[in-house]
Structure formats: structure tokens, C-alpha cells
């Protein structure tokens with residue numbers, strides 16, 4: 348990857364004296380879906396798949412960018428003193444948004460850069476290729492200027508870029524887990540306080556399998572924003588009677604005791620998912636600590652069903668893939684991961700049955716949907732960083 352990136356850099360931008368290299372992973376969420384923007388808990392981990400950037404400095408306030416993942420788009424260029432969203436800039440709006448957030452936060456960036464990006468996260472699969480390019484850019488800006496912004500703050504700047512510049516009202520999970528990922532560990536994050544702890548997630552004899560439905564995620568952004576406002580509406584109704592800031596402050600029992608306050612049936616279902624999912628997430632972390640993998644698997648299934656029935660973000664492809672996995676004897680647990688509306692499932696599978704899991708689940712899925720799924724055995728890697736000389 349690095350050699351290809353370097354060659355592309357030389358081809359697009361010529362030879363340069365100082366090149367620096369950066370990496371940010373993708374992420375997969377084990378459990379805790381659509382809880383982050385409701386002040387709840389999530390339990391994601393960073394992947395060994397990710398986005399690389401090679402970069403050299405300029406001195407004229409311009410940034411030129413090229414992506415190996417979108418070669419047909421050619422070089423995208425902008426001026427640091429005038430950063431505006433442009434539909435025609437496509438993928439390049441993500442890094443542009445990050446530059447803008449640094450500048451808005453009062454940090455001085457005047458010189459400019461030439462950057463080549465390239466990554467191995469499947470696009471549109473719900474593994475956060477967008478947060479990954481945001482964070483690789485954030486780390487690049489931070490390191491090159493020696494700003495010493497903490498990784499948690501880089502995550503917040505990147506989230507703001509996505510909210511304000513791109514217009515997707517995402518929570519903090521993706522950016523945070525990508526900024527602070529740790530090899531072989533999942534992160535239990537309280538999205539209200541940003542307090543977090545690492546939980547070892549490596550189990551002898553088990554594999555973490557990501558399966559891509561290969562269903563194009565359509566309308567995902569607008570549906571995502573719609574879910575957020577349904578949660579907000581449920582919260583507003585509840586606040587007429589109880590003093591809470593987020594849905595996830597409620598236990599399941601407290602929620603059920605007040606659910607009648609939510610006027611709209613759909614909004615009540617959305618809120619029920621959020622509250623039950625938050626409780627499942629905290630239970631799941633404890634089951635993992637106590638090595639109770641069967642119980643963890645049952646929670647993953649319950650999570651999927653809640654996302655299907657109450658939150659309604661799965662769709663027939665994700666359901667078919669999860670259902671096929673549940674039937675396989677090698678499966679400990681399986682569920683959709685990420686925002687939904689297409690994308691991937693995450694499964695914990697007994698390693699000795701991995702080959703048959705892939706074969707049989709894939710066949711059953713194809714029979715039901717006519718689509719061929721792709722499978723990846725995921726490594727859990729570290730967070731966004733500059734690559735050392737030894738790594739490049």
C-alpha cells in the first residue's frame with residue numbers, strides 16, 4: 348500500500364524532499380447501535396483496515412488532494428482561506444471539512460499540502476471510511492503543525508466537520524473509536540461524558556467476521572437524520588414529566604413506566620430501541636469480561652432484532668445475512684453493525700468452523716437475496732497515527 352501511495356504521489360505531484368505518512372483505521376461496532384447521539388454507551392473497535400495518506404508541504408496556502416480510491420475524480424484543489432462545500436468535490440469534502448474545523452477553532456494553517464490518500468476499507472459498507480479519511484487528515488494536520496491536540500479532541504473536530512460541513516448529523520462513535528483504537532481491544536465509550544475504557548477482545552479459537560451485504564446504502568444519510576429527530580421528539584415528550592437530558596439516562600424499567608408520555612407510536616418504538624440497546628451494551632461488556640460468550644451472542648441477536656423491529660434500520664439484506672448466521676452452528680453471535688440501511692453484519696464465529704460459516708451463510712444469503720456477500724476476518728488494530736520510518 349505504502350509503495351503504491353508513494354508512486355502515485357510522485358506521479359501526481361512530483362518528487363519532494365520530505366514526505367510523511369499517516370494512517371487511520373475503519374471501525375466496527377460490536378454492540379450499542381444508535382445510542383451515541385442519545386447519550387448512551389457504544390462498544391466499537393478499530394480495524395486493521397484503514398485509510399493511508401502520504402503528504403508533503405506547500406507554501407502557497409493551497410491544498411491539492413488525490414485519492415487512489417477515486418482515481419477518476421482526478422486531483423481536487425482548494426485554498427485554505429476559502430473552504431466551501433462543493434458537491435462536485437465528492438470524497439474531498441471530508442478532508443476539506445476537517446481543515447475548516449481546525450481553522451474555525453483558531454489554529455493557524457497557512458502553508459498548504461499535497462496529499463495522496465488510499466485505503467482498503469470497502470466504500471459504503473458502513474465501516475466508516477468517511478470518519479477514517481477525516482481522522483487521517485486530522486492527525487496529519489495536528490502532527491505537521493505540532494498542535495498537540497488530544498486524540499479525543501481530534502475526534503470531536505472531525506465529527507463537527509461531518510455534522511456542519513457534510514450535513515450528516517452523526518454521533519461521536521466512529522470518530523472516537525478511530526482516533527483512540529487499540530490493538531486487540533474494544534472501547535466501551537460513554538458518549539455523554541466521553542469517559543472510556545478498553546476491554547481486551549481477543550479470544551483464543553474465535554474469529555471476528557465482517558460480512559458485507561453488498562447492498563448499496565441508499566438514502567442512508569436522510570434516514571439517519573430522520574431517526575435522530577424521532578429520538579429528539581420522544582425525548583421532548585418525556586421531558587414534559589421527567590427531568591432528563593438524554594434518552595439513555597433511563598433504565599428500561601424507568602422507560603416503560605413513562606413510555607405512555609410519548610405521543611407518536613413510531614417515536615416510542617425508536618426510544619425503546621435506544622434504551623434497551625444501551626442496557627444490552629453494558630451487559631455485553633460484562634459478559635465479555637466474564638468470558639460468557641453464549642450470553643454475549645444472545646445480546647447481539649437481541650440487538651439486531653431491536654434494530655429490525657423498533658428502529659427499523661435493517662432491511663431485508665441485513666436480516667437475511669444475520670438470520671443465516673444465527674442458523675450456523677459455528678456462530679456465537681451476529682448482528683448488523685453501523686447505521687444500517689445496508690452495509691455489514693459483525694459475527695463472532697468459532698475459528699475451526701470459519702470456512703463452513705462463510706460458505707453456508709454466503710450461500711443461504713445469496714439464495715434469499717440474489718446478492719453475493721463478501722466476508723472479511725477482521726483484525727482489531729490501533730488508532731489514527733503518523734507512521735514511523737520502520738512502518739513505511
Ligand code: GLA
Nearest residue numbers: 380381517518519520685686
Ligand atoms: C453511524 C454514525 C454513528 C452511529 C452509528 C449507529 O455510524 O456515524 O455516530 O450513530 O451510525 O450506531
